[in-house]
Amino acid sequence: MSFSIAEAFAPATVANLGVGFDILGLALPAPGDIVVARRRTQPGLTITKITGDHGKLPLDPSKNTASVAAMKVLQLANRLEVGIELEIHKGLPLGSGLGSSAASAVAGAVATNALLGEPLTRQDLLEPALDGEALVAGRHPDNVGPCLFGGITLFTRADIGGLRTLPIPSDLHLALVTPKVEVTTAQARAVLPPTIPLHALVHQTGQVASLIDALYRGDVPALAQAMSSDHIVEPARKHLMPFFDEVRQFALQHGALTVTIGGAGPTLLAVCRRADDAKTVAQAMSDAYQQRGIANLAHHCQVSLQGAVVTNFQ
Numbered sequence: 328m329s330f331s332i333a334e335a336f337a338p339a340t341v342a343n344l345g346v347g348f349d350i351l352g353l354a355l356p357a358p359g360d361i362v363v364a365r366r367r368t369q370p371g372l373t374i375t376k377i378t379g380d381h382g383k384l385p386l387d388p389s390k391n392t393a394s395v396a397a398m399k400v401l402q403l404a405n406r407l408e409v410g411i412e413l414e415i416h417k418g419l420p421l422g423s424g425l426g427s428s429a430a431s432a433v434a435g436a437v438a439t440n441a442l443l444g445e446p447l448t449r450q451d452l453l454e455p456a457l458d459g460e461a462l463v464a465g466r467h468p469d470n471v472g473p474c475l476f477g478g479i480t481l482f483t484r485a486d487i488g489g490l491r492t493l494p495i496p497s498d499l500h501l502a503l504v505t506p507k508v509e510v511t512t513a514q515a516r517a518v519l520p521p522t523i524p525l526h527a528l529v530h531q532t533g534q535v536a537s538l539i540d541a542l543y544r545g546d547v548p549a550l551a552q553a554m555s556s557d558h559i560v561e562p563a564r565k566h567l568m569p570f571f572d573e574v575r576q577f578a579l580q581h582g583a584l585t586v587t588i589g590g591a592g593p594t595l596l597a598v599c600r601r602a603d604d605a606k607t608v609a610q611a612m613s614d615a616y617q618q619r620g621i622a623n624l625a626h627h628c629q630v631s632l633q634g635a636v637v638t639n640f641q
């Protein structure tokens with residue numbers, strides 16, 4: 328069976344979790360991007376409308392993460408005779424550290440697959456979504472993975488065989504703040520060291536192992552400790568995040584166990600053990616930016632078990 332219209336929602340995600348650069352990520356319940364796919368009579372793919380991007384994203388289907396992912400779905404499903412129009416509704420700010428480009432790619436892949444009557448499995452959609460994401464942020468599955476599959480994901484390598492879904496401690500609560508400052512992934516990757524010393528490798532691998540061990544034991548303080556032990560990426564990047572040290576200190580004073588950079592930033596992610604603490608910390612981080620004249624969006628939530636969903640088809 329196939330349909331004339333299908334719509335998909337793909338949620339925000341937070342990559343890295345401190346020490347797990349390019350391999351760890353988690354899904355948030357909201358916000359997210361919506362992609363609507365409609366059949367058209369001529370084969371080929373067009374983007375008819377993009378909202379919420381302040382005119383910044385390309386309508387050229389070869390340059391947009393959603394349409395590149397959608398095209399790859401048509402190829403893998405062997406349905407290149409199908410013509411599709413896409414509408415992209417950005418709920419995620421660009422360059423925010425909330426997996427904006429991954430969400431559009433995932434929503435594009437999921438909506439297109441739904442339009443075709445789901446010839447591909449969810450696992451099959453990883454490659455199309457990675458192809459889309461690669462246009463903007465490089466080919467790494469730390470946002471695309473949790474966006475497609477929900478929860479906390481580890482990729483031991485950048486294909487579906489590397490996917491591990493990790494346990495989520497029930498008392499893991501998150502507070503997030505996104506200052507209205509754009510940090511592109513390209514910018515945030517350009518400041519990273521090209522090589523690292525052996526002692527840094529030893530430390531980092533130990534901390535990634537501690538993080539995974541903490542998740543399996545449901546130990547949120549140990550998780551927070553591991554997340555805050557990144558000696559490679561955070562020190563190189565934190566100057567791109569306005570008032571990083573001050574806002575982190577404020578969050579710690581208000582009950583956060585740790586604060587790390589969300590993905591490539593500038594979103595900051597705080598870890599808490601109770602919903603009340605997460606609410607207080609989100610407000611505190613928001614106030615800290617506000618007092619420094621920086622508009623921001625803050626919220627608190629738990630990890631979402633659900634990745635992208637088909638929200639409508641007919």
Ligand code: HSE
Pocket residue numbers: 342343348349350464467469470512515516590591
């Ligand atoms: N792991 C990536 C980074 C996430 O930190 O650069 C953003 O694409």
